[in-house]
Amino acid sequence: MSASWLLRRLLLVVYTVLVVSVLVFGITQVLPADAAVTLLGENATPEALAALRLRLGLGDPLWLQYARWLGGALTGDFGLSMRTGQPVGPMMLVALSRSLLLAGLALALMLMVAIPLGLWAALRQGRAADLVTGLVSYLGVSLPEFVIATLVVMLFADRLQWLPATGYVPLTEDVADSLAHLALPVLTVSLIMVAHVSRMVRSETIDVLHSDYIRAARLKGLPGRSILLRHTLRNALLPVITIVALDVGYLLGGIIVVEEIFAIPGIGRQLIVAVTARDLPAIQAGAMIMAVTYALASTLADIAYALLDRRIRYD
Amino acid sequence: MTDLLRRLLRTPQGAVAVAMLALILLLCLLGPELAPRDPEAIDFLGRFRPPGAENWLGADQLGRDVLSRLMVGARATVLLALLATLLGTLAGAVIGTLSAYLGGRWDEAIMRNVDAVMAIPGLLMALLLVSSLGKGSLNATLAIAIAFTPGMARVTRSVALAVRAQDYVKAALARGEGAAFIVLREMLPNVVGPMIVEATIRVAFAVMLFATLSFLGLGAQPPAPEWGLMVAEARRFVHQAPWIIIAPSVAIALTAIAFNLLGDGLRDALNPRDER
Numbered sequence: 001m002s003a004s005w006l007l008r009r010l011l012l013v014v015y016t017v018l019v020v021s022v023l024v025f026g027i028t029q030v031l032p033a034d035a036a037v038t039l040l041g042e043n044a045t046p047e048a049l050a051a052l053r054l055r056l057g058l059g060d061p062l063w064l065q066y067a068r069w070l071g072g073a074l075t076g077d078f079g080l081s082m083r084t085g086q087p088v089g090p091m092m093l094v095a096l097s098r099s100l101l102l103a104g105l106a107l108a109l110m111l112m113v114a115i116p117l118g119l120w121a122a123l124r125q126g127r128a129a130d131l132v133t134g135l136v137s138y139l140g141v142s143l144p145e146f147v148i149a150t151l152v153v154m155l156f157a158d159r160l161q162w163l164p165a166t167g168y169v170p171l172t173e174d175v176a177d178s179l180a181h182l183a184l185p186v187l188t189v190s191l192i193m194v195a196h197v198s199r200m201v202r203s204e205t206i207d208v209l210h211s212d213y214i215r216a217a218r219l220k221g222l223p224g225r226s227i228l229l230r231h232t233l234r235n236a237l238l239p240v241i242t243i244v245a246l247d248v249g250y251l252l253g254g255i256i257v258v259e260e261i262f263a264i265p266g267i268g269r270q271l272i273v274a275v276t277a278r279d280l281p282a283i284q285a286g287a288m289i290m291a292v293t294y295a296l297a298s299t300l301a302d303i304a305y306a307l308l309d310r311r312i313r314y315d
Numbered sequence: 316m317t318d319l320l321r322r323l324l325r326t327p328q329g330a331v332a333v334a335m336l337a338l339i340l341l342l343c344l345l346g347p348e349l350a351p352r353d354p355e356a357i358d359f360l361g362r363f364r365p366p367g368a369e370n371w372l373g374a375d376q377l378g379r380d381v382l383s384r385l386m387v388g389a390r391a392t393v394l395l396a397l398l399a400t401l402l403g404t405l406a407g408a409v410i411g412t413l414s415a416y417l418g419g420r421w422d423e424a425i426m427r428n429v430d431a432v433m434a435i436p437g438l439l440m441a442l443l444l445v446s447s448l449g450k451g452s453l454n455a456t457l458a459i460a461i462a463f464t465p466g467m468a469r470v471t472r473s474v475a476l477a478v479r480a481q482d483y484v485k486a487a488l489a490r491g492e493g494a495a496f497i498v499l500r501e502m503l504p505n506v507v508g509p510m511i512v513e514a515t516i517r518v519a520f521a522v523m524l525f526a527t528l529s530f531l532g533l534g535a536q537p538p539a540p541e542w543g544l545m546v547a548e549a550r551r552f553v554h555q556a557p558w559i560i561i562a563p564s565v566a567i568a569l570t571a572i573a574f575n576l577l578g579d580g581l582r583d584a585l586n587p588r589d590e591r
Contacts, residue, residue, distance in 0.1 A: 012427070019431035027443045142571035144523035146530045147564040150546060154553055154560070253438035257527055271439075272531060275446040287435070287443055295434040 006303070013299050020291040021073065025066050028284050069284070078285035083277045088285040092267055096289055099259065099266030101171065102182060103251055106189040107244075114194045115237070118201025122236075125206060133198060140195020145257040149188045153261075156184060166263040185262045189254050193247050200243045205236040238308060245301030249294050322584040329580025335573035342389040350383035354540045363556040373558040375549060381562045388540035388563075393570060395456045396521035402460035403521075404514045407467020412506075414468070415475035426472065429465045437462040441524060445533045452541070455534035459524050463517060467510075474509045478502050508585045516578035519571040526567050542567050 040048055053059060060068075072078060076089040084091075121133040157165035169178040208214060209232060217227045256268030263269070267286055274282035323329035342349075351371070358378030366373040372381040414425040435443070437459075444458035478484065479502065487501045526543025528534035535541030537548065542563040549559035 015427065016431040016434050019428060020434055023432065023435065024443065027447055138572060138575065139568065142519060142523075142575055143564075143568050144527050144530075144543075144571075146527055146543070146546065147567060150550060150553070150560055151564065154557060158553060249433075249436045253436040256438055256442070257531070260531065271442065275442055276532070278446065283443065283446055287439060290439055291435045294436060298434075 005306070009299055009302060013295050016295045017292055020295070021070055021288060022066070024284055024287045024291070025069055028280055028287075029065065029069075073284075073288060078288070079281035081274075081282050082279045083274070083282065088279075088282045092270060092282070092285045092289050095265060095267040095270045095286075096293070098168070098264060099255055099268060102185055102189070102259070102264060102266060103248075103255060105182060105186045106193065106251065107248075109186060110190040110193040110197060111244075113190070114197035115201055115240075117194065118198040119205055119233070119236075121198065121202045122205035122209065130202075133202075137195040137199050140192050141199075143192070145188060145192060145254045146261060148191055149185075149258055149261045152184050152188050152191075156187075166261075168262075168264045181262075182264075185258045185264060188258050188262075189251060192254060193251065196247055196250070197240065197243060201236065201240055204239050205232060208232050208236045211235075238305065241301055241305050241308070245298045248297040248301075252290050252294055319584055323580050326580045326583045328576040329584060332573050332576035332580050335569065336577060339389065339393060339570055339573060342386055343393050346386040346389045350380075350386040352380040352383040354379060354383040354387040355538055356380070363552065363559075365556070366558055372562045373556065375545075375556070375559045376552050381545075381559060384540035384545060385542070385562055385566050388542050388545065389566075391452060391535055391539060391541045392522060392525060392543070392567070395452060396459075396518055396525050399456045399459035399525065400463065400514055400518045400521045402457070403463025403517070404467050404510065406460065406464040407469075408471045408510065410464065410468035411471025412475055415472045415479065422472075426469070429468050432465040433469070437466075437520075438524065438527065441528060442531075442533070445528060450533045450536065452529075452535045452539070455525055455528045458528070459521050462524075463521070467513065467517075470513045471506070471510060474506050475502065478505045481505070508581075512578050512582045512585065515574055515581060519574035519578070522567060522570050522574065 040052060058065070069079075073089075076093070077087065078089040078092070080086065081088045081091065117133055121130045124130045153165045156163050163183050164181050165184070167181050169181050171178045214227060214231055217231050222231075252268075255266065256271060258264075259266045259268040260272050267290060270282065271286035271290070273279070274286055324333060347354075356379060358374065361369070361374045361378035362376060364370050364374040364378070370380045370382065372385065375381055375384070410425065410429070414422045414429075417425075440462040441455070441458040444461055445454055448454040448457065484497060484501050487497050492501075525534055526541070526546075529541045529543035530547045532547065535544050537544060545563040546560055546567075549556070549563075553560060
């Protein structure tokens with residue numbers, strides 16, 4: 001991995017952020033025929049509409065509106081919430097920190113389950129264990145988050161009464177209680193990702209097991225454990241990094257729904273609240289922060305891939 | 316075409332998928348005629364009636380027959396998901412083919428932008444679009460179609476480039492065939508297959524995304540018997556009547572599974588040489 005490759009990769013992030021900002025601004029501010037009517041509703045008085053248009057600078061040319069908005073956004077100033085009157089940038093960043101806790105825990109749990117599961121299924125290819133994991137992962141990719149979340153709540157919160165169904169307790173307040181409240185949302189999000197990733201690990205492992213270098217290792221008489229750990233796992237897990245990176249985008253989408261259902265005040269729930277209330281600055285801030293998080297995550301995955309796979313020489 | 320169907324039915328996934336989809340299609344076409352009761356008829360005495368002879372899948376919080384609502388709702392959920400996928404696939408196919416055809420700098424520029432757009436997760440993109448288009452079934456459909464477009468563009472381009480590099484295309488070029496012949500007779504039939512596989516799997520996503528938008532209150536509006544909306548409305552009554560939630564959840568899952576299976580079956584049927 002050379003410095004120029006890294007530089008180009010970082011420039012690409014900057015470009016991505018720019019494109020995303022044009023889209024977010026365009027979809028939220030330009031697409032509605034009149035943002036002032038959108039915000040105040042059809043029954044607003046002409047005076048109120050005129051005042052709001054002036055405040056939002058809607059009379060200015062579009063590029064000026066966009067430049068002003070982007071300039072603010074780059075410094076974290078996305079304007080004031082139409083709903084609460086508070087600055088939306090800081091509000092969304094606090095919400096993001098809660099979402100990242102949820103996402104991080106879900107990602108960790110997923111990796112701990114999905115990799116062994118996929119490996120196990122691959123080694124038992126075609127047998128009962130493989131078929132059962134295949135069936136379960138099929139179910140996992142065919143159930144939307146809100147269904148899994150509802151079923152999980154029905155089972156663990158209503159029937160068994162093991163865990164609280166909704167709510168959020170900050171980690172700094174009471175660690176055990178906080179984790180108890182996070183348990184079901186984390187379970188929901190990771191279940192779906194386990195389904196994706198274990199399927200991927202399985203097929204990658206099977207590919208590697210059929211490769212020439214594994215056959216060579218077997219013919220050399222290397223012990224099975226060494227073949228599995230040093231030769232198979234290493235090569236099978238590399239492509240999985242890319243899948244996990246793609247899943248982060250999926251994870252961010254899933255988090256929107258899961259936070260809404262479990263009443264976690266993360267960025268997804270704030271976004272839904274903003275969309276329902278037509279709070280334009282909050283929608284813009286939430287969407288930008290989420291998209292930038294995703295762009296950064298996939299860039300990090302690319303860099304990790306390049307660092308780990310010595311066959312790849314980017315220049 | 317019949318050959319493809321025969322090969323599809325020979326794969327276990329394909330056979331199951333075709334059977335399930337035949338049933339779902341029947342529900343979409345004839346659901347309202349076949350439904351045992353009026354899906355919107357309110358019956359306060361029959362609220363939360365458990366599944367039984369009167370209501371096969373029970374009655375909901377307003378005493379409406381859950382089975383009838385499911386059958387009538389199939390049309391809204393499945394057909395709109397199909398429409399959204401079709402629109403997204405067509406738009407993506409045009410962009411992807413154009414990019415592969417132009418090649419060079421244009422290809423690079425188009426794909427960089429497609430990648431950048433894909434930094435917005437699908438659900439987020441749909442939320443953004445619905446927030447400015449307004450809520451409702453048709454806007455949700457349009458939002459899903461737009462959210463699918465960049466992904467389909469990417470798939471189309473890579474398939475088209477792969478096909479372009481095949482020996483039979485080179486042979487056609489060497490024979491001196493015209494551009495129209497090469498694109499239509501040599502490339503198109505081989506691009507369509509992988510596109511159909513990808514689109515089929517995306518229908519499963521579209522069903523889930525559409526139900527999710529309705530669940531969040533941004534897609535179908537009450538009292539429509541849309542499956543995601545049914546789950547959302549029933550959530551408050553999970554203690555009294557779990558069947559109101561379970562029935563539409565199972566319907567969504569079975570539909571998504573059917574399309575996922577069809578996609579896998581088609582992939583196997585189109586690649587007969589791939590043994591795995």
